[in-house]
Amino acid sequence: MFLVDVILSGLILGGIYALIAMGLSLQYGVARIMNLAYGEFTIAASFLAYVLFSAAGVSPILALAVAMPLSFALNWGIYRVLMTPLVRRAKSPGALEVDSILATFGLLFVVQGILLVVFGGSYVSYSYLAVPVQIIGSTVALNRLLAAGLAVAIALALTAFLMRTRIGTAIRAVSVNPAAAPLVGIDTTAYAAFAFGLGGALVAASGVLVSMFFTFNAAMGVVFTMKALIVVIMGGVGNIFGALVAGLILGLAESLTAAFLDGGLTLAVNFALFLAILLVKPTGLFGKAAR
Amino acid sequence: MTMKPWLPPLLVLAAAAALAPLPIVAGSYWMALLVNILMYATLATAWALFSGPTHYVSLATAAFFGLGAYTMAFLGETLPLPLVYGVAALIGAVVATVVGLSTLRLSGVYFVIFTFGLAELVRQLVTWGEAKYGGTVGRFVFIDVTQQGIYWMLLGLLVVILLTGLAIQRSRLGWALRAIGEDETVARHAGIDTTVSKVAVFVVSATFMTLVGAIMAPRWTYIDPSIAFNPIISFQVLIMALLGGAARLYGPILGVVPLAILFEILQANFPNYFSILLGIAFLVIVYFVPNGIVGLIDQGRGAIVRAARRRPHPAE
16 A cells, blocks of 8 residues: 555645645735745744643644734734835836845845754754554554644635635735725735735644644755745646645655655656646646736 | 946956956965955856846856856866866856756746755755765865965956956847846847847856856865755855846946955854844845945936036025
8 A cells, every 4th residue: 555655645745735835825926925934934833833842732733823823913014014115115016026035035044043043953843643543544643634634624714714705805806906906995005914914824834734743943944935936836826726736736746756766856856847837837737817 | 428348348357457466465364255255256247147137036056056066076086177167167058058948938936936946956966866876975076276276267257257248238139138127028029039038148147157166166175065055155146246236247246345254254253143144134235225336326426416517506
């Protein structure tokens, strides 16, 4: 049942990737900020869960309830304080993209530097629900399964929120046409800040979930940023469903590569997929018109 | 201000001639600092050849630099040095062509992201190849090139890069690049083959970066993928070119000198806080010096011109 093992772990990994990427998709799709410090926030949330668990015995599920609102507030503040001047200054969407990339770069180093000073460069992990579970003849650790299940639940909740509520509709309107949204009375800046914060809450959630089964260190954020970016672009920018599909493809590709080819080539395979899809469909799998 | 066409190349050569004797008087600490400054000056100027006019932000500097360093580590002891530099340049050009052809058709952000990961990708491939076929991951570099030799080679390369930049600016290619930077769609409708123009200059810029890596490699006696493909190189080059301003050919050098010295001091005195300070420097430059030192100079010059115009009318 080796193949089942590989596919199952690929799907679980893919679910987590999808969750990581959904936050970025919201931030970039709605607020038009390409946040390169994204992975640093994932790792920061992982460390928060680690500290809460190992110092106070707080379960990662409860850590979610702490990390998500905290990260929402933090990211909302970042948009209000750091990004709004750039949005005002930008003469074109292209200029804002470049400026936001550069500014979030600075942020990347600041957050990574703080994590390095506080936690040092060593790898950490903790043991939570590391119990084997049998599924269709394959053995999976319960923490992985729980993480994947929570990722799916959070993704479904987010989709329902965006599709069914008034706020969600307004967010989608800003995402589809930021120039026309104010015409129907939508305060684009306020909604962009809200979406940026919401993306931050999602990244914190993914950081906590990843920490349950993953060994991490302070310098690892960039890897998560890369994966999130690849998933977002592969799925089509701003498309939550696309992020889910692309995340699953990436997770599967990664675990198949590690199992049948070589563990050292996962990133190369990721990049090859990314390029192949963009060369065939420059707007991503589910992207609509050219931007 | 119009300049005689022969003046800028002459200025470049005169400046290089003035800087060439420095190794004769400089002690070893100053030599190390000078080589460091020159390394970033060549990388940042090469970066700005492509990214300056097109506004495509490339984060692949470390990828090409590392390829050059690794070529030297592989071949430095078996081939004569000039040939090694030739091979390094060729490898850089080929990789840049492949990367350019596959990513430069995409929009700007996608290009940033791909180049962001490129150094990481090459690093993983080299690590994998070395572990699988080389037996070890690190490599010793025993090549007889002195600190002075490196200084003169880098200075010579900087001259070549600046002269190439001047030549490109004056050619049809230079016009095409500036048109792409202004508005790519308009450039395409004006009959410019935007892909060919972008790839051509990207390859030139990357080839120079690869050469810098090959020249610098003998400075270390030992390299491994995390030294050669250190992403910090890409970020520092980017921020130096930004501080100087990529709108002029000499702009990046203006940013390199203060930042190379600043980073040297920070790294020596606050190694643990280096990352935070680097990030803060990044933010300060993006928010307060968006057009670089070149922009400030232009602003200052504009103010002087306005003031001079006003002077004949004291009654105002």
